[in-house]
Amino acid sequence: MKLNAAQIERTLNQLDAQAIPAEHPAISKLERLFGDHTYFLDNSGLCIVEPVESEQTDGRLGVIVNLASWADESAGSLQPHEPEPTELVVDLETDLRH
Template sequence: MKLNAAQVERALTQFEAQALPDDHPVVPQLASMFGDHTFFIDSGGLNVLEPAETSEPETPVGMIVNLAYWTDETLTKLSPHEPEPTGIIISLESRH
């Protein structure tokens, strides 16, 4: 799921991570491996947001899905694995 700037900001208020900017040198490689997403890095590794079902269909939400774990203590190397839902639900609804 590709997020716009406002959605990234909303996600980061609900999930402790860093969003990789689209112009980051590693984003094209990640996109070729995992598809066109906004990528988030946290202490657990590489994550994306996937659309999720909710009891309120008019409220857009997504679930954080982990795609790769850190393989070193300095958090510089990632090891990809099958996508794993984290259970973290993010509301993308704008707050007026």
């Protein structure tokens, strides 16, 4: 799922991670491997947000899915694996009342 700027900011307010900028040189390789998403790096590795499929959430909530784990403690390289949904859920709805 590709997130807009407000959704990225909301996600980062709820998740201890860094968003990989769309212009980063690694994005084209990540998109070839995993598809068109907004990518994040956190303590466990590389992750994305996927919408929670439910009529009640109406696309407002997203689950964090881990795509690759850090290969070692130095967090210098990633080891891809099958997508693993986590228990972390973020609210993507933007608050326009600011």
